[in-house]
Amino acid sequence: MGKSKILVVGGTGYIGRRIVKASLAAGHETYVLQRPELGLDVDKLQMLLSFKKQGARLVEGSFNDQQSLVDAVKKVDVVICTMSGVHFRSHNLLLQLKLVDAIKEAGNVKRFLPSEFGMDPSRMGNALEPGRVTFDEKVVVRKAIEAANIPFTYLVANCFAGYFVGNLSQLERLTPPKDKVFVYGDGNVKVVYNDEDDIARYTIKAVDDPRTLNKTIYVRPEDNILTQNQLIQKWEKISGKKLEKISISEQDFLASMKGLDFAGQVGVGHFYHIFYEGCLTNFQVGEEIEASKLYPEVEYTRMDNYLKIYV
Template sequence: MAPTSILIIGATGYIGRHIALAAAAAPEVAAFALISKATAGKLERKEVLDQLRSAGVQFLEGDLYDHFSLVAALKQVSIVISTVGYAQLSDQTKIIDAAKEAGTITRFLPSEFGLGPSEKTIEAFGDLAPIWAIKKTVLPALIESGIPYTVVWSNCFAGYSLPGLGALGPPVADEVTVFGSGDVKGVIVDEGNIGTYAIKAALDPRAANKTVHLEPPQNVVTQNELIALAEKVRGKTYKRRTVSAEELIQQYQTFDPSIKFLPYLNYAIWIGGDSFHHPLPEGHVSSVDLYPDVEYKSIAQLL
């Protein structure tokens, strides 16, 4: 049986690289990455491009803003995974239009990697609402196109969440910042495992037109549990400083725009509880039910 061809758009980005590498590692997949001429010529992208190429990822020349090249690339594959960043979220409709014209795409994974904020969290942070308004335009466009889709909510990236023991930002030294009570459950997932789960979901007919929540059982923890585990693994005790929900909202209002997303995410994860939704709403499924046999890196292994 011929391998399934998967194209990753945004493969040189943070999570895109991990998904592309997971695609290349899957024996049943032929992995492709859309690489524009501009990206191919950037010295700062050489290392990741070499890594992808060495792993077996094949490059297709194309550009999100060049419809002809995008259609030509999509005609060579059957699944497309978008990992574009915030600035390009609304432009994913260009991928949908090109996929409709190509006529070969049997599944589209939009760039939704992360978590789904609750209405409470969106309301608390006011001007963040437009971000989710942008994201919400993509799924209706996909549904209208008739192209089967899968949304993957990967929850907290381990590389961002573990250095600060839940607090996004610099690694902890002696003091940990605890948000609220510290007893709200969050989910922390290794980026390589996110790639593995994403590829499985892309190939899985059970995940068609569903939102898949990544919830490795050993990686569902409260911040207090995370800190206690780190203390056990590292043989040290951390001081704790508590930050309230009100303080996080104030930080968001006063922080430099380049980092104001940090208090928002800390609130969403550890106060809003937005990375661990149970019971899951209709149309949402858990990785625990779909892929119980996937070997993943536990928090204890990652600390």
């Protein structure tokens, strides 16, 4: 069998651009949806043109024109959607329902990977308001996919290193703190951190794999399951500088939500589930659905190596 033709929806986004790159690198005929709503966003247009130069095919389609989505989907075998579910960037998860309808109407798609790439929404039924909206909407999309009998793969990528590692998991910054670091509780809850390029490579590996059909795949490589304390220790060893640790109790952390805007409240809620409840690691994952076990040939990035770019 030849490699599937892949359409990436949201290809100029944070994870989408990496998936386009990984798809091209793996030799897939790669299409990227070009939305007329782009308007005067010259940076996104330049990115799309750079994809074209690398061999991707741009296909016009709009969520305001259902037929254009159907026409775009008919060109490919696999659709990967990477629309943002992060509130301080944009939040368009339910637009995917139009994509589900287009895939159902087109009738040719062998696999749909909706915009997941975070925590497993099926395990977040007791999540806090207002942040639970992210999980609730992903579940709505999942139900629509399954009701339409569309073959799927859900990819649970856990914590993006760009947002959670370089900053030692601090809110409201992306670079390592200089003098002091806030530690969530005792700092010993296990978290899963992943390099975004690795996530993209695992995603592309999964698209033609019969083992991942109609499954939830977890990117949870053993060496990247770390506590916040372990992450801080790695940075201290690399930087040669000790940081003052300030522990934040569960109660104080939740209280910090008051007075924040909507996006801030969502962020605090998600951090609470990750760093206090341990929602990424408080369940077992079998080898048959863990990405690094399925694809041992992928040399994934360990977090001590990742942190070196910040020195």
